[in-house]
Amino acid sequence: METPRDQGRPMRIIIIGGGIGGLCLAQGLKQAGVDDIVVYERDESPRGRMQGYRLRISPEGERALRECLPRLAQDLLTATSNKRQEEGLAAYDERLNQQWAPQFDDPRGDAPDKVDAVDRVTLRRVLLAGLDDVVRFGKRFTHYEQAEGGVVAHFADGHSDTGDVLVAADGANSQVRAQLLPDYSAQDLGVRAILSRTPRASAIEAGLPEVLRDRFLNVTGSNGLRLALMPMVFRTPPREAADRLWPGLGFDETEDYYMSVFSVHRDVLGLPDSSFFAMTGEELRELVLERTADWHPDLRGVFAHAEPEETYPLALRATMPVEPWAPGSVIPLGDAVHTMPPTGGVGANTALRDAAALSHALTAVTRGERSLLDAVGEYQAEMVKYATEATEMSLKIAKWSMRKIDVNEKNLSQA
Ligand SMILES: Cc1cc2nc3c(=O)[nH]c(=O)nc-3n(C[C@H](O)[C@H](O)[C@H](O)COP(=O)(O)OP(=O)(O)OC[C@H]3O[C@@H](n4cnc5c(N)ncnc54)[C@H](O)[C@@H]3O)c2cc1C
Known part of the structure; x- marks a missing residue:
C-alpha cells in the first residue's frame, strides 16, 4: 500500500x-x-x-x-x-x-x-x-x-x-x-456520585478544622455514603501565572477550592436514575445535606457552601x-x-x-x-x-x- x-x-x-x-x-x-x-x-x-x-x-x-x-x-x-x-x-x-x-x-x-x-x-x-x-x-x-x-x-x-x-x-x-x-x-458499577466544589475560603469559614484543611480526606459514613474531600490550592492563581508566563492566553480568575465527591450504591440511594440525573445542582446539594443530617457539623458546613453550578450527578462506569x-x-x-x-x-x-x-x-x-x-x-x-x-x-x-x-x-x- x-x-x-x-x-x-x-x-x-x-x-x-x-x-x-x-x-x-x-x-x-x-x-x-x-x-x-x-x-x-x-x-x-x-x-x-x-x-x-x-x-x-x-x-x-x-x-x-x-x-x-x-x-x-x-x-x-x-x-x-x-x-x-x-x-x-x-x-x-x-x-x-x-x-x-x-x-x-x-x-x-x-x-x-x-x-x-x-x-x-x-x-x-x-x-x-x-x-x-x-x-x-x-x-x-x-x-x-x-x-x-x-x-x-x-x-x-x-x-x-x-x-x-x-x-x-x-x-x-x-x-x-x-x-x-x-x-x-x-x-x-451501580454507584451514583455527586461531584461538587466549595470555595476554600467558605469551607474554612464554615468551620473545616485546621488539621483537615490540607489533606485528602476520605469519610465513610455508617449509612453507606462515602465522601472524598480534596483541596486544590494553586501555587499561583492561574490568571496571574498565565499573564506572567504566556501573556495573551487569557486564563479565567480561579480561586482555591475543595472538590467533594459523594458516592453511594443506587440501592442505598433509593432514587430512580430518571429522578437522580434530572436533579439541579441546588437539589443535589440539598440531597447531600439531607443524607448527612447526623454527620459532624464542620463537615456539613463545607457542603452547605458548595456551588450549585459546579455540582453534578455521575454514574461510575x-x-x-x-x-x-x-x-x-x-x-x-x-x-x-x-x-x-x-x-x-x-x-x-x-x-x-x-x-x-x-x-x-x-x-x-x-x-x-x-x-x-x-x-x-x-x-x-x-x-x-x-x-x-x-x-x-x-x-x-x-x-x-x-x-x-x-x-x-x-x-x-x-x-
Ligand atoms: C469526578 C472525577 C474525578 C476524576 N479524578 C481523576 C484524577 O484525580 N486523576 C485522573 O487521572 N483521572 C481522574 N478522572 C478521570 C479523568 O477525568 C478522565 O479519565 C479523563 O478526562 C479522560 O481524558 P480523555 O481525553 O480520554 O477524555 P476527556 O477529557 O473526557 O475528553 C474528551 C473530549 O472529547 C470531546 N468530545 C466528545 N464527543 C465529541 C464529539 N462527538 N465530537 C467532538 N468532540 C467530542 C469532549 O467535549 C471532550 O473535550 C476523574 C473523573 C471524574 C469524573
Missing part, C-alpha cells in the same frame, strides 16, 4: 476530541515536528463546559505531560499546580474520628517542581497553549468512513475532512469507538477488561477505550500516557521508521496492558471504599 511518504506528502492526523488525551497528543506531535494535525472539539470555545474538578497527577502522568509539552507550557503547568500538601491522605468516620492515615511512597520524592494535582479546566487551558492553529471548536463528530484516500470524518454541521489516521480521543461516550467497536461498552481492536488507521486513546471509576485517580493519567505513547508511535511512522500497522500494534499491546492494570486497581479501590459495587468478581480476581 502506498504511504503518504511515498506520495511525497506529510501524514495527516485527525484527532476527535480536544480533552486531556487528545490535546496532549497534539502537543506531543507538534513538539516532534509533525505538522499536519487537526483536533476537532465539540465545545464551542476553550472555556467549554466548566467541569472544574481537581485531578491527581501520577508520576506516569507527569512524565507524559513533560514529554509532550513545550518548555513554557511545562512552566505554566508547574506554576498552576496544587501547592504541595504536607499531610497526605486520612480516613475518618462521619463524626470526624480518625480511622487511619496511610503513607504512600512517591518516586518523585520531594522534588520542588513536582506536579501532583491540577485543576482540570486549567490543565486543559495549559494543553491548549500554542495550539490555536490546530484546534477547531464547535465541531461535533458524527461518523467516519474508510475511503480510497484515507479515513473521512463527518461532522454535525455537514463538514467532512479526510486524514490518513483518525484518533478517537472523544471520551467515555466516544462516537468513534461506537463505530469501531460496536459491542464494546462500559459497565455500570468501567470497561473491563480493556479489549484490543484490529490495528488500523482508526486509533482510540483515553476514556474512549478504557473508562474507569475516579477512585484510583488514574483515568486522566492513563489518557496522558496513551497520548505520549501514540505520539512516539505516529512520529516514527511519519519519519518512515515504522509501518503504521506495526506502530499501532505495539501501542495497542502496551496500552491494553497498563490500562487494564489501572482499571483493575481503580475497581479494587472502589470495591473496598464503597463496600458495594456491581462488578464481575472474575475481572477483579485477575489483578
Whole structure:
C-alpha cells in the first residue's frame, strides 16, 4: 500500500476530541515536528463546559505531560499546580474520628517542581497553549468512513475532512469507538456520585478544622455514603501565572477550592436514575445535606457552601477488561477505550500516557521508521496492558471504599 511518504506528502492526523488525551497528543506531535494535525472539539470555545474538578497527577502522568509539552507550557503547568500538601491522605468516620492515615511512597520524592494535582479546566487551558492553529471548536463528530484516500470524518454541521489516521480521543461516550467497536461498552458499577466544589475560603469559614484543611480526606459514613474531600490550592492563581508566563492566553480568575465527591450504591440511594440525573445542582446539594443530617457539623458546613453550578450527578462506569481492536488507521486513546471509576485517580493519567505513547508511535511512522500497522500494534499491546492494570486497581479501590459495587468478581480476581 502506498504511504503518504511515498506520495511525497506529510501524514495527516485527525484527532476527535480536544480533552486531556487528545490535546496532549497534539502537543506531543507538534513538539516532534509533525505538522499536519487537526483536533476537532465539540465545545464551542476553550472555556467549554466548566467541569472544574481537581485531578491527581501520577508520576506516569507527569512524565507524559513533560514529554509532550513545550518548555513554557511545562512552566505554566508547574506554576498552576496544587501547592504541595504536607499531610497526605486520612480516613475518618462521619463524626470526624480518625480511622487511619496511610503513607504512600512517591518516586518523585520531594522534588520542588513536582506536579501532583491540577485543576482540570486549567490543565486543559495549559494543553491548549500554542495550539490555536490546530484546534477547531464547535465541531461535533458524527461518523467516519474508510475511503480510497484515507479515513473521512463527518461532522454535525455537514463538514467532512479526510486524514490518513483518525484518533478517537472523544471520551467515555466516544462516537468513534461506537463505530469501531460496536459491542464494546462500559459497565455500570451501580454507584451514583455527586461531584461538587466549595470555595476554600467558605469551607474554612464554615468551620473545616485546621488539621483537615490540607489533606485528602476520605469519610465513610455508617449509612453507606462515602465522601472524598480534596483541596486544590494553586501555587499561583492561574490568571496571574498565565499573564506572567504566556501573556495573551487569557486564563479565567480561579480561586482555591475543595472538590467533594459523594458516592453511594443506587440501592442505598433509593432514587430512580430518571429522578437522580434530572436533579439541579441546588437539589443535589440539598440531597447531600439531607443524607448527612447526623454527620459532624464542620463537615456539613463545607457542603452547605458548595456551588450549585459546579455540582453534578455521575454514574461510575468501567470497561473491563480493556479489549484490543484490529490495528488500523482508526486509533482510540483515553476514556474512549478504557473508562474507569475516579477512585484510583488514574483515568486522566492513563489518557496522558496513551497520548505520549501514540505520539512516539505516529512520529516514527511519519519519519518512515515504522509501518503504521506495526506502530499501532505495539501501542495497542502496551496500552491494553497498563490500562487494564489501572482499571483493575481503580475497581479494587472502589470495591473496598464503597463496600458495594456491581462488578464481575472474575475481572477483579485477575489483578
Ligand atoms: C469526578 C472525577 C474525578 C476524576 N479524578 C481523576 C484524577 O484525580 N486523576 C485522573 O487521572 N483521572 C481522574 N478522572 C478521570 C479523568 O477525568 C478522565 O479519565 C479523563 O478526562 C479522560 O481524558 P480523555 O481525553 O480520554 O477524555 P476527556 O477529557 O473526557 O475528553 C474528551 C473530549 O472529547 C470531546 N468530545 C466528545 N464527543 C465529541 C464529539 N462527538 N465530537 C467532538 N468532540 C467530542 C469532549 O467535549 C471532550 O473535550 C476523574 C473523573 C471524574 C469524573
